[in-house]
Amino acid sequence: MNRIDVGFAELQAFVAVSERLSFRAAAAALEITQPALSRRVDKLEGVLQVRLFERTSRRVALSEAGRQFQGHARAAIREMEMALGGISAAAAQRSAVVTVACVPSVANHVLPGALEAFARRFPNVRLCVLDESGAQVVQSVTLAQADFGVSFVGAQEADLDFKAIYTEQYVLAVRRDHPLAGRKQVAWSDLSETRLISLSSRSSNRILFDNALANLKQRPAVFCEVNHVTTALAMAAAGVGVTAVPALAYSAVRYPTLAALALVGPSVQRTLGLLSRKGVTLSAPAQALVAILEDAAQHDFRF
The missing domain is CATH 3.40.190.10 (Periplasmic binding protein-like II)
Structure with missing residues:
Protein backbone atom coordinates (compact mmCIF):
# COMPACT_ATOMS: atom_id res chain seq x y z
CA MET A 1 0.00 0.00 0.00
CA ASN A 2 1.37 3.40 -1.00
CA ARG A 3 1.92 5.92 1.76
CA ILE A 4 -0.78 8.63 1.77
CA ASP A 5 0.81 11.94 2.72
CA VAL A 6 -2.26 13.70 4.13
CA GLY A 7 -2.16 15.52 7.45
CA PHE A 8 -4.76 16.64 9.95
CA ALA A 9 -4.40 20.24 8.74
CA GLU A 10 -5.36 19.32 5.16
CA LEU A 11 -8.45 17.46 6.35
CA GLN A 12 -9.47 20.38 8.56
CA ALA A 13 -9.07 22.77 5.65
CA PHE A 14 -11.22 20.62 3.34
CA VAL A 15 -14.01 20.19 5.92
CA ALA A 16 -14.01 23.91 6.77
CA VAL A 17 -14.43 24.88 3.10
CA SER A 18 -16.97 22.11 2.40
CA GLU A 19 -19.17 23.29 5.26
CA ARG A 20 -19.00 27.01 4.41
CA LEU A 21 -18.47 26.82 0.64
CA SER A 22 -16.27 29.88 1.06
CA PHE A 23 -12.49 30.00 1.22
CA ARG A 24 -12.62 33.36 2.99
CA ALA A 25 -15.00 32.17 5.71
CA ALA A 26 -13.09 28.89 6.15
CA ALA A 27 -9.75 30.70 6.48
CA ALA A 28 -11.25 33.02 9.11
CA ALA A 29 -12.65 30.04 11.05
CA LEU A 30 -9.27 28.29 11.06
CA GLU A 31 -7.45 31.56 11.76
CA ILE A 32 -5.10 31.18 8.79
CA THR A 33 -4.65 33.15 5.58
CA GLN A 34 -6.55 32.32 2.40
CA PRO A 35 -3.35 31.44 0.51
CA ALA A 36 -2.39 29.00 3.30
CA LEU A 37 -5.85 27.46 3.17
CA SER A 38 -5.68 27.12 -0.62
CA ARG A 39 -2.29 25.39 -0.39
CA ARG A 40 -3.73 22.81 2.01
CA VAL A 41 -6.69 22.08 -0.22
CA ASP A 42 -4.43 21.93 -3.30
CA LYS A 43 -2.13 19.46 -1.52
CA LEU A 44 -5.08 17.24 -0.59
CA GLU A 45 -6.41 17.27 -4.15
CA GLY A 46 -2.93 16.48 -5.44
CA VAL A 47 -2.57 13.48 -3.14
CA LEU A 48 -6.05 12.17 -3.98
CA GLN A 49 -5.65 13.12 -7.66
CA VAL A 50 -9.22 14.43 -7.86
CA ARG A 51 -10.92 17.81 -7.80
CA LEU A 52 -12.79 18.22 -4.51
CA PHE A 53 -14.33 21.59 -5.33
CA GLU A 54 -15.78 23.27 -8.40
CA ARG A 55 -14.48 26.84 -8.15
CA THR A 56 -15.43 29.92 -10.11
CA SER A 57 -14.90 33.58 -9.35
CA ARG A 58 -18.40 33.73 -7.84
CA ARG A 59 -19.00 30.45 -6.10
CA VAL A 60 -17.50 27.31 -4.56
CA ALA A 61 -19.27 23.96 -4.73
CA LEU A 62 -18.37 20.41 -3.83
CA SER A 63 -17.55 18.14 -6.72
CA GLU A 64 -18.94 14.62 -6.83
CA ALA A 65 -15.65 13.31 -5.40
CA GLY A 66 -15.79 16.05 -2.76
CA ARG A 67 -19.27 14.99 -1.64
CA GLN A 68 -18.11 11.38 -1.36
CA PHE A 69 -14.99 12.36 0.58
CA GLN A 70 -16.69 14.79 2.96
CA GLY A 71 -18.14 12.12 5.26
CA HIS A 72 -14.84 10.25 5.46
CA ALA A 73 -12.94 13.44 6.28
CA ARG A 74 -15.38 14.38 9.03
CA ALA A 75 -15.12 10.89 10.53
CA ALA A 76 -11.30 11.01 10.42
CA ILE A 77 -11.29 14.35 12.23
CA ARG A 78 -13.70 13.06 14.88
CA GLU A 79 -11.52 9.99 15.45
CA MET A 80 -8.42 12.15 15.80
CA GLU A 81 -10.15 14.53 18.22
CA MET A 82 -11.34 11.57 20.31
CA ALA A 83 -7.82 10.11 20.36
CA LEU A 84 -6.28 13.42 21.40
CA GLY A 85 -8.97 13.89 24.02
CA GLY A 86 -8.27 10.43 25.42
CA ILE A 87 -4.57 11.18 25.71
CA SER A 88 -5.30 14.49 27.46
CA ALA A 89 -7.70 12.78 29.86
CA ALA A 90 -5.11 10.12 30.67
CA ALA A 91 -2.48 12.80 31.30
CA ALA A 92 -4.91 14.68 33.55
CA GLN A 93 -5.62 11.48 35.47
CA ARG A 94 -1.91 10.85 35.95
CA SER A 95 -1.39 14.39 37.20
CA ALA A 96 -4.22 13.81 39.70
CA VAL A 97 -2.05 11.25 41.51
CA VAL A 98 1.04 12.29 43.45
CA THR A 99 3.49 9.51 44.31
CA VAL A 100 6.22 10.20 46.85
CA ALA A 101 8.97 7.77 47.86
CA CYS A 102 10.05 8.28 51.45
CA VAL A 103 12.31 6.64 54.02
CA PRO A 104 10.24 5.01 56.81
CA SER A 105 11.36 7.27 59.68
CA TYR A 166 16.58 19.95 57.09
CA THR A 167 19.45 18.77 59.29
CA GLU A 168 18.71 16.68 62.39
CA GLN A 169 20.77 15.25 65.21
CA TYR A 170 20.70 11.67 66.42
CA VAL A 171 19.57 11.16 70.00
CA LEU A 172 19.81 8.30 72.46
CA ALA A 173 16.41 6.88 73.37
CA VAL A 174 16.38 5.36 76.87
CA ARG A 175 13.66 4.30 79.27
CA ARG A 176 12.93 6.96 81.87
CA ASP A 177 13.91 4.48 84.61
CA HIS A 178 17.30 3.76 82.97
CA PRO A 179 20.45 4.90 84.89
CA LEU A 180 21.37 7.23 82.00
CA ALA A 181 17.95 8.89 81.84
CA GLY A 182 18.86 11.69 84.24
CA ARG A 183 21.58 13.06 81.97
CA LYS A 184 21.16 15.82 79.40
CA GLN A 185 23.75 14.30 77.09
CA VAL A 186 25.62 11.04 76.70
CA ALA A 187 28.95 10.34 75.04
CA TRP A 188 29.31 7.27 72.85
CA SER A 189 32.12 6.10 75.11
CA ASP A 190 29.63 5.98 78.00
CA LEU A 191 27.75 3.19 76.23
CA SER A 192 30.49 0.56 76.44
CA GLU A 193 28.71 -1.23 79.29
CA THR A 194 25.19 -0.60 78.01
CA ARG A 195 23.05 -2.91 75.88
CA LEU A 196 22.83 -1.09 72.56
CA ILE A 197 20.03 -1.75 70.08
CA SER A 198 21.37 -0.98 66.63
CA LEU A 199 19.93 -0.79 63.17
CA SER A 200 20.94 -3.34 60.56
CA SER A 201 24.32 -3.03 58.88
CA ARG A 202 22.37 -2.67 55.61
CA SER A 203 20.64 0.48 56.90
CA SER A 204 21.78 3.93 55.78
CA ASN A 205 21.52 4.95 59.45
CA ARG A 206 23.99 2.25 60.46
CA ILE A 207 26.40 3.26 57.70
CA LEU A 208 26.24 6.83 58.98
CA PHE A 209 27.00 5.65 62.54
CA ASP A 210 29.87 3.44 61.44
CA ASN A 211 31.49 6.31 59.52
CA ALA A 212 31.02 8.76 62.39
CA LEU A 213 32.39 6.38 65.03
CA ALA A 214 35.25 4.98 62.96
CA ASN A 215 37.90 6.89 64.95
CA LEU A 216 36.64 5.96 68.41
CA LYS A 217 39.11 3.84 70.38
CA GLN A 218 36.32 1.91 72.02
CA ARG A 219 33.02 1.56 70.22
CA PRO A 220 29.84 0.35 71.95
CA ALA A 221 29.02 -3.28 71.28
CA VAL A 222 25.73 -4.09 69.58
CA PHE A 223 23.44 -6.20 71.77
CA CYS A 224 20.45 -6.39 69.42
CA GLU A 225 20.18 -5.56 65.71
CA VAL A 226 16.90 -4.65 63.98
CA ASN A 227 15.88 -3.42 60.53
CA HIS A 228 13.63 -0.46 61.37
CA VAL A 229 13.80 2.59 63.61
CA THR A 230 10.30 1.95 64.92
CA THR A 231 11.35 -1.55 66.01
CA ALA A 232 14.42 -0.16 67.78
CA LEU A 233 12.27 2.33 69.68
CA ALA A 234 9.77 -0.37 70.64
CA MET A 235 12.64 -2.52 71.94
CA ALA A 236 14.00 0.40 73.98
CA ALA A 237 10.52 1.13 75.37
CA ALA A 238 10.30 -2.50 76.47
CA GLY A 239 13.58 -2.19 78.37
CA VAL A 240 15.66 -4.39 76.05
CA GLY A 241 18.34 -1.70 75.80
CA VAL A 242 19.03 1.81 74.51
CA THR A 243 19.08 2.95 70.88
CA ALA A 244 20.38 5.85 68.81
CA VAL A 245 17.74 7.22 66.45
CA PRO A 246 17.10 10.35 64.37
CA ALA A 247 15.52 13.10 66.47
CA LEU A 248 12.50 13.24 64.14
CA ALA A 249 11.75 9.58 64.85
CA TYR A 250 11.40 10.18 68.57
CA SER A 251 8.04 11.32 69.88
CA ALA A 252 7.31 11.85 73.59
CA VAL A 253 3.61 11.38 72.82
CA ARG A 254 4.11 8.09 71.01
CA TYR A 255 6.83 6.83 73.38
CA PRO A 256 5.94 8.27 76.80
CA THR A 257 8.21 5.83 78.65
CA LEU A 258 11.29 6.99 76.70
CA ALA A 259 13.56 10.01 77.12
CA ALA A 260 15.73 11.44 74.32
CA LEU A 261 19.28 12.42 75.28
CA ALA A 262 21.80 14.36 73.20
CA LEU A 263 24.60 12.16 71.83
CA VAL A 264 28.12 13.62 71.76
CA GLY A 265 31.69 12.59 71.23
CA PRO A 266 30.99 12.68 68.33
CA SER A 267 27.67 14.29 67.54
CA VAL A 268 26.02 12.53 64.59
CA GLN A 269 23.63 14.25 62.22
CA ARG A 270 22.04 13.72 58.85
CA THR A 271 20.56 16.00 56.22
CA LEU A 272 17.07 15.41 54.87
CA GLY A 273 16.53 16.31 51.24
Missing part, protein backbone atom coordinates in the same frame (compact mmCIF):
# COMPACT_ATOMS: atom_id res chain seq x y z
CA VAL A 106 10.14 10.33 57.80
CA ALA A 107 7.08 8.54 56.44
CA ASN A 108 6.02 7.68 59.99
CA HIS A 109 6.77 10.93 61.77
CA VAL A 110 6.84 13.76 59.22
CA LEU A 111 4.81 12.83 56.17
CA PRO A 112 1.39 12.41 57.88
CA GLY A 113 1.22 16.09 58.84
CA ALA A 114 2.34 17.19 55.38
CA LEU A 115 -0.18 14.95 53.64
CA GLU A 116 -3.01 16.16 55.87
CA ALA A 117 -2.18 19.77 54.96
CA PHE A 118 -1.95 18.77 51.29
CA ALA A 119 -5.33 16.99 51.35
CA ARG A 120 -7.03 20.14 52.58
CA ARG A 121 -5.78 22.04 49.54
CA PHE A 122 -6.17 19.26 46.98
CA PRO A 123 -9.11 17.09 48.09
CA ASN A 124 -9.45 15.48 44.64
CA VAL A 125 -5.81 14.45 44.22
CA ARG A 126 -4.95 10.90 45.24
CA LEU A 127 -1.74 10.14 47.09
CA CYS A 128 0.61 7.17 46.92
CA VAL A 129 3.41 6.77 49.46
CA LEU A 130 6.29 4.36 48.81
CA ASP A 131 7.82 3.96 52.27
CA GLU A 132 11.10 2.22 51.61
CA SER A 133 14.83 2.28 52.30
CA GLY A 134 17.05 5.13 51.18
CA ALA A 135 18.47 3.10 48.29
CA GLN A 136 14.99 2.13 47.15
CA VAL A 137 13.83 5.75 47.32
CA VAL A 138 16.63 6.68 44.93
CA GLN A 139 15.68 3.83 42.61
CA SER A 140 11.96 4.74 42.64
CA VAL A 141 12.69 8.34 41.67
CA THR A 142 15.27 7.36 39.05
CA LEU A 143 12.84 4.91 37.40
CA ALA A 144 9.99 7.48 37.52
CA GLN A 145 7.96 5.26 39.82
CA ALA A 146 7.67 8.25 42.16
CA ASP A 147 7.26 11.94 41.35
CA PHE A 148 9.89 12.82 43.93
CA GLY A 149 11.58 11.34 46.96
CA VAL A 150 12.36 12.28 50.56
CA SER A 151 15.58 10.74 51.80
CA PHE A 152 19.05 11.24 53.21
CA VAL A 153 20.98 9.80 50.30
CA GLY A 154 21.10 10.57 46.61
CA ALA A 155 22.99 13.84 46.39
CA GLN A 156 25.69 11.96 44.49
CA GLU A 157 23.33 10.47 41.89
CA ALA A 158 24.13 11.91 38.44
CA ASP A 159 20.54 11.74 37.16
CA LEU A 160 18.94 13.26 40.27
CA ASP A 161 18.78 16.65 41.95
CA PHE A 162 19.08 16.66 45.74
CA LYS A 163 17.79 19.70 47.63
CA ALA A 164 18.63 19.75 51.33
CA ILE A 165 15.80 21.03 53.52
CA LEU A 274 14.15 16.14 48.31
CA LEU A 275 15.10 13.99 45.33
CA SER A 276 13.85 14.68 41.81
CA ARG A 277 14.85 13.74 38.29
CA LYS A 278 17.01 16.29 36.49
CA GLY A 279 15.16 18.29 33.84
CA VAL A 280 11.70 16.99 34.84
CA THR A 281 9.01 19.49 35.86
CA LEU A 282 6.70 18.24 38.59
CA SER A 283 2.93 18.50 38.27
CA ALA A 284 1.28 21.40 40.11
CA PRO A 285 0.01 19.15 42.96
CA ALA A 286 3.45 17.54 43.38
CA GLN A 287 5.07 20.99 43.48
CA ALA A 288 2.56 22.00 46.15
CA LEU A 289 3.48 19.01 48.32
CA VAL A 290 7.17 19.84 47.92
CA ALA A 291 6.45 23.41 49.05
CA ILE A 292 4.54 22.14 52.11
CA LEU A 293 7.49 19.95 53.13
CA GLU A 294 10.00 22.76 52.60
CA ASP A 295 7.92 25.17 54.68
CA ALA A 296 7.37 22.60 57.44
CA ALA A 297 11.12 21.91 57.60
CA GLN A 298 11.70 25.54 58.55
CA HIS A 299 9.45 25.01 61.58
CA ASP A 300 10.93 21.67 62.70
CA PHE A 301 8.03 19.87 61.04
CA ARG A 302 5.44 21.22 63.47
CA PHE A 303 2.18 21.28 61.50
Whole structure:
Protein backbone atom coordinates (compact mmCIF):
# COMPACT_ATOMS: atom_id res chain seq x y z
CA MET A 1 0.00 0.00 0.00
CA ASN A 2 1.37 3.40 -1.00
CA ARG A 3 1.92 5.92 1.76
CA ILE A 4 -0.78 8.63 1.77
CA ASP A 5 0.81 11.94 2.72
CA VAL A 6 -2.26 13.70 4.13
CA GLY A 7 -2.16 15.52 7.45
CA PHE A 8 -4.76 16.64 9.95
CA ALA A 9 -4.40 20.24 8.74
CA GLU A 10 -5.36 19.32 5.16
CA LEU A 11 -8.45 17.46 6.35
CA GLN A 12 -9.47 20.38 8.56
CA ALA A 13 -9.07 22.77 5.65
CA PHE A 14 -11.22 20.62 3.34
CA VAL A 15 -14.01 20.19 5.92
CA ALA A 16 -14.01 23.91 6.77
CA VAL A 17 -14.43 24.88 3.10
CA SER A 18 -16.97 22.11 2.40
CA GLU A 19 -19.17 23.29 5.26
CA ARG A 20 -19.00 27.01 4.41
CA LEU A 21 -18.47 26.82 0.64
CA SER A 22 -16.27 29.88 1.06
CA PHE A 23 -12.49 30.00 1.22
CA ARG A 24 -12.62 33.36 2.99
CA ALA A 25 -15.00 32.17 5.71
CA ALA A 26 -13.09 28.89 6.15
CA ALA A 27 -9.75 30.70 6.48
CA ALA A 28 -11.25 33.02 9.11
CA ALA A 29 -12.65 30.04 11.05
CA LEU A 30 -9.27 28.29 11.06
CA GLU A 31 -7.45 31.56 11.76
CA ILE A 32 -5.10 31.18 8.79
CA THR A 33 -4.65 33.15 5.58
CA GLN A 34 -6.55 32.32 2.40
CA PRO A 35 -3.35 31.44 0.51
CA ALA A 36 -2.39 29.00 3.30
CA LEU A 37 -5.85 27.46 3.17
CA SER A 38 -5.68 27.12 -0.62
CA ARG A 39 -2.29 25.39 -0.39
CA ARG A 40 -3.73 22.81 2.01
CA VAL A 41 -6.69 22.08 -0.22
CA ASP A 42 -4.43 21.93 -3.30
CA LYS A 43 -2.13 19.46 -1.52
CA LEU A 44 -5.08 17.24 -0.59
CA GLU A 45 -6.41 17.27 -4.15
CA GLY A 46 -2.93 16.48 -5.44
CA VAL A 47 -2.57 13.48 -3.14
CA LEU A 48 -6.05 12.17 -3.98
CA GLN A 49 -5.65 13.12 -7.66
CA VAL A 50 -9.22 14.43 -7.86
CA ARG A 51 -10.92 17.81 -7.80
CA LEU A 52 -12.79 18.22 -4.51
CA PHE A 53 -14.33 21.59 -5.33
CA GLU A 54 -15.78 23.27 -8.40
CA ARG A 55 -14.48 26.84 -8.15
CA THR A 56 -15.43 29.92 -10.11
CA SER A 57 -14.90 33.58 -9.35
CA ARG A 58 -18.40 33.73 -7.84
CA ARG A 59 -19.00 30.45 -6.10
CA VAL A 60 -17.50 27.31 -4.56
CA ALA A 61 -19.27 23.96 -4.73
CA LEU A 62 -18.37 20.41 -3.83
CA SER A 63 -17.55 18.14 -6.72
CA GLU A 64 -18.94 14.62 -6.83
CA ALA A 65 -15.65 13.31 -5.40
CA GLY A 66 -15.79 16.05 -2.76
CA ARG A 67 -19.27 14.99 -1.64
CA GLN A 68 -18.11 11.38 -1.36
CA PHE A 69 -14.99 12.36 0.58
CA GLN A 70 -16.69 14.79 2.96
CA GLY A 71 -18.14 12.12 5.26
CA HIS A 72 -14.84 10.25 5.46
CA ALA A 73 -12.94 13.44 6.28
CA ARG A 74 -15.38 14.38 9.03
CA ALA A 75 -15.12 10.89 10.53
CA ALA A 76 -11.30 11.01 10.42
CA ILE A 77 -11.29 14.35 12.23
CA ARG A 78 -13.70 13.06 14.88
CA GLU A 79 -11.52 9.99 15.45
CA MET A 80 -8.42 12.15 15.80
CA GLU A 81 -10.15 14.53 18.22
CA MET A 82 -11.34 11.57 20.31
CA ALA A 83 -7.82 10.11 20.36
CA LEU A 84 -6.28 13.42 21.40
CA GLY A 85 -8.97 13.89 24.02
CA GLY A 86 -8.27 10.43 25.42
CA ILE A 87 -4.57 11.18 25.71
CA SER A 88 -5.30 14.49 27.46
CA ALA A 89 -7.70 12.78 29.86
CA ALA A 90 -5.11 10.12 30.67
CA ALA A 91 -2.48 12.80 31.30
CA ALA A 92 -4.91 14.68 33.55
CA GLN A 93 -5.62 11.48 35.47
CA ARG A 94 -1.91 10.85 35.95
CA SER A 95 -1.39 14.39 37.20
CA ALA A 96 -4.22 13.81 39.70
CA VAL A 97 -2.05 11.25 41.51
CA VAL A 98 1.04 12.29 43.45
CA THR A 99 3.49 9.51 44.31
CA VAL A 100 6.22 10.20 46.85
CA ALA A 101 8.97 7.77 47.86
CA CYS A 102 10.05 8.28 51.45
CA VAL A 103 12.31 6.64 54.02
CA PRO A 104 10.24 5.01 56.81
CA SER A 105 11.36 7.27 59.68
CA VAL A 106 10.14 10.33 57.80
CA ALA A 107 7.08 8.54 56.44
CA ASN A 108 6.02 7.68 59.99
CA HIS A 109 6.77 10.93 61.77
CA VAL A 110 6.84 13.76 59.22
CA LEU A 111 4.81 12.83 56.17
CA PRO A 112 1.39 12.41 57.88
CA GLY A 113 1.22 16.09 58.84
CA ALA A 114 2.34 17.19 55.38
CA LEU A 115 -0.18 14.95 53.64
CA GLU A 116 -3.01 16.16 55.87
CA ALA A 117 -2.18 19.77 54.96
CA PHE A 118 -1.95 18.77 51.29
CA ALA A 119 -5.33 16.99 51.35
CA ARG A 120 -7.03 20.14 52.58
CA ARG A 121 -5.78 22.04 49.54
CA PHE A 122 -6.17 19.26 46.98
CA PRO A 123 -9.11 17.09 48.09
CA ASN A 124 -9.45 15.48 44.64
CA VAL A 125 -5.81 14.45 44.22
CA ARG A 126 -4.95 10.90 45.24
CA LEU A 127 -1.74 10.14 47.09
CA CYS A 128 0.61 7.17 46.92
CA VAL A 129 3.41 6.77 49.46
CA LEU A 130 6.29 4.36 48.81
CA ASP A 131 7.82 3.96 52.27
CA GLU A 132 11.10 2.22 51.61
CA SER A 133 14.83 2.28 52.30
CA GLY A 134 17.05 5.13 51.18
CA ALA A 135 18.47 3.10 48.29
CA GLN A 136 14.99 2.13 47.15
CA VAL A 137 13.83 5.75 47.32
CA VAL A 138 16.63 6.68 44.93
CA GLN A 139 15.68 3.83 42.61
CA SER A 140 11.96 4.74 42.64
CA VAL A 141 12.69 8.34 41.67
CA THR A 142 15.27 7.36 39.05
CA LEU A 143 12.84 4.91 37.40
CA ALA A 144 9.99 7.48 37.52
CA GLN A 145 7.96 5.26 39.82
CA ALA A 146 7.67 8.25 42.16
CA ASP A 147 7.26 11.94 41.35
CA PHE A 148 9.89 12.82 43.93
CA GLY A 149 11.58 11.34 46.96
CA VAL A 150 12.36 12.28 50.56
CA SER A 151 15.58 10.74 51.80
CA PHE A 152 19.05 11.24 53.21
CA VAL A 153 20.98 9.80 50.30
CA GLY A 154 21.10 10.57 46.61
CA ALA A 155 22.99 13.84 46.39
CA GLN A 156 25.69 11.96 44.49
CA GLU A 157 23.33 10.47 41.89
CA ALA A 158 24.13 11.91 38.44
CA ASP A 159 20.54 11.74 37.16
CA LEU A 160 18.94 13.26 40.27
CA ASP A 161 18.78 16.65 41.95
CA PHE A 162 19.08 16.66 45.74
CA LYS A 163 17.79 19.70 47.63
CA ALA A 164 18.63 19.75 51.33
CA ILE A 165 15.80 21.03 53.52
CA TYR A 166 16.58 19.95 57.09
CA THR A 167 19.45 18.77 59.29
CA GLU A 168 18.71 16.68 62.39
CA GLN A 169 20.77 15.25 65.21
CA TYR A 170 20.70 11.67 66.42
CA VAL A 171 19.57 11.16 70.00
CA LEU A 172 19.81 8.30 72.46
CA ALA A 173 16.41 6.88 73.37
CA VAL A 174 16.38 5.36 76.87
CA ARG A 175 13.66 4.30 79.27
CA ARG A 176 12.93 6.96 81.87
CA ASP A 177 13.91 4.48 84.61
CA HIS A 178 17.30 3.76 82.97
CA PRO A 179 20.45 4.90 84.89
CA LEU A 180 21.37 7.23 82.00
CA ALA A 181 17.95 8.89 81.84
CA GLY A 182 18.86 11.69 84.24
CA ARG A 183 21.58 13.06 81.97
CA LYS A 184 21.16 15.82 79.40
CA GLN A 185 23.75 14.30 77.09
CA VAL A 186 25.62 11.04 76.70
CA ALA A 187 28.95 10.34 75.04
CA TRP A 188 29.31 7.27 72.85
CA SER A 189 32.12 6.10 75.11
CA ASP A 190 29.63 5.98 78.00
CA LEU A 191 27.75 3.19 76.23
CA SER A 192 30.49 0.56 76.44
CA GLU A 193 28.71 -1.23 79.29
CA THR A 194 25.19 -0.60 78.01
CA ARG A 195 23.05 -2.91 75.88
CA LEU A 196 22.83 -1.09 72.56
CA ILE A 197 20.03 -1.75 70.08
CA SER A 198 21.37 -0.98 66.63
CA LEU A 199 19.93 -0.79 63.17
CA SER A 200 20.94 -3.34 60.56
CA SER A 201 24.32 -3.03 58.88
CA ARG A 202 22.37 -2.67 55.61
CA SER A 203 20.64 0.48 56.90
CA SER A 204 21.78 3.93 55.78
CA ASN A 205 21.52 4.95 59.45
CA ARG A 206 23.99 2.25 60.46
CA ILE A 207 26.40 3.26 57.70
CA LEU A 208 26.24 6.83 58.98
CA PHE A 209 27.00 5.65 62.54
CA ASP A 210 29.87 3.44 61.44
CA ASN A 211 31.49 6.31 59.52
CA ALA A 212 31.02 8.76 62.39
CA LEU A 213 32.39 6.38 65.03
CA ALA A 214 35.25 4.98 62.96
CA ASN A 215 37.90 6.89 64.95
CA LEU A 216 36.64 5.96 68.41
CA LYS A 217 39.11 3.84 70.38
CA GLN A 218 36.32 1.91 72.02
CA ARG A 219 33.02 1.56 70.22
CA PRO A 220 29.84 0.35 71.95
CA ALA A 221 29.02 -3.28 71.28
CA VAL A 222 25.73 -4.09 69.58
CA PHE A 223 23.44 -6.20 71.77
CA CYS A 224 20.45 -6.39 69.42
CA GLU A 225 20.18 -5.56 65.71
CA VAL A 226 16.90 -4.65 63.98
CA ASN A 227 15.88 -3.42 60.53
CA HIS A 228 13.63 -0.46 61.37
CA VAL A 229 13.80 2.59 63.61
CA THR A 230 10.30 1.95 64.92
CA THR A 231 11.35 -1.55 66.01
CA ALA A 232 14.42 -0.16 67.78
CA LEU A 233 12.27 2.33 69.68
CA ALA A 234 9.77 -0.37 70.64
CA MET A 235 12.64 -2.52 71.94
CA ALA A 236 14.00 0.40 73.98
CA ALA A 237 10.52 1.13 75.37
CA ALA A 238 10.30 -2.50 76.47
CA GLY A 239 13.58 -2.19 78.37
CA VAL A 240 15.66 -4.39 76.05
CA GLY A 241 18.34 -1.70 75.80
CA VAL A 242 19.03 1.81 74.51
CA THR A 243 19.08 2.95 70.88
CA ALA A 244 20.38 5.85 68.81
CA VAL A 245 17.74 7.22 66.45
CA PRO A 246 17.10 10.35 64.37
CA ALA A 247 15.52 13.10 66.47
CA LEU A 248 12.50 13.24 64.14
CA ALA A 249 11.75 9.58 64.85
CA TYR A 250 11.40 10.18 68.57
CA SER A 251 8.04 11.32 69.88
CA ALA A 252 7.31 11.85 73.59
CA VAL A 253 3.61 11.38 72.82
CA ARG A 254 4.11 8.09 71.01
CA TYR A 255 6.83 6.83 73.38
CA PRO A 256 5.94 8.27 76.80
CA THR A 257 8.21 5.83 78.65
CA LEU A 258 11.29 6.99 76.70
CA ALA A 259 13.56 10.01 77.12
CA ALA A 260 15.73 11.44 74.32
CA LEU A 261 19.28 12.42 75.28
CA ALA A 262 21.80 14.36 73.20
CA LEU A 263 24.60 12.16 71.83
CA VAL A 264 28.12 13.62 71.76
CA GLY A 265 31.69 12.59 71.23
CA PRO A 266 30.99 12.68 68.33
CA SER A 267 27.67 14.29 67.54
CA VAL A 268 26.02 12.53 64.59
CA GLN A 269 23.63 14.25 62.22
CA ARG A 270 22.04 13.72 58.85
CA THR A 271 20.56 16.00 56.22
CA LEU A 272 17.07 15.41 54.87
CA GLY A 273 16.53 16.31 51.24
CA LEU A 274 14.15 16.14 48.31
CA LEU A 275 15.10 13.99 45.33
CA SER A 276 13.85 14.68 41.81
CA ARG A 277 14.85 13.74 38.29
CA LYS A 278 17.01 16.29 36.49
CA GLY A 279 15.16 18.29 33.84
CA VAL A 280 11.70 16.99 34.84
CA THR A 281 9.01 19.49 35.86
CA LEU A 282 6.70 18.24 38.59
CA SER A 283 2.93 18.50 38.27
CA ALA A 284 1.28 21.40 40.11
CA PRO A 285 0.01 19.15 42.96
CA ALA A 286 3.45 17.54 43.38
CA GLN A 287 5.07 20.99 43.48
CA ALA A 288 2.56 22.00 46.15
CA LEU A 289 3.48 19.01 48.32
CA VAL A 290 7.17 19.84 47.92
CA ALA A 291 6.45 23.41 49.05
CA ILE A 292 4.54 22.14 52.11
CA LEU A 293 7.49 19.95 53.13
CA GLU A 294 10.00 22.76 52.60
CA ASP A 295 7.92 25.17 54.68
CA ALA A 296 7.37 22.60 57.44
CA ALA A 297 11.12 21.91 57.60
CA GLN A 298 11.70 25.54 58.55
CA HIS A 299 9.45 25.01 61.58
CA ASP A 300 10.93 21.67 62.70
CA PHE A 301 8.03 19.87 61.04
CA ARG A 302 5.44 21.22 63.47
CA PHE A 303 2.18 21.28 61.50
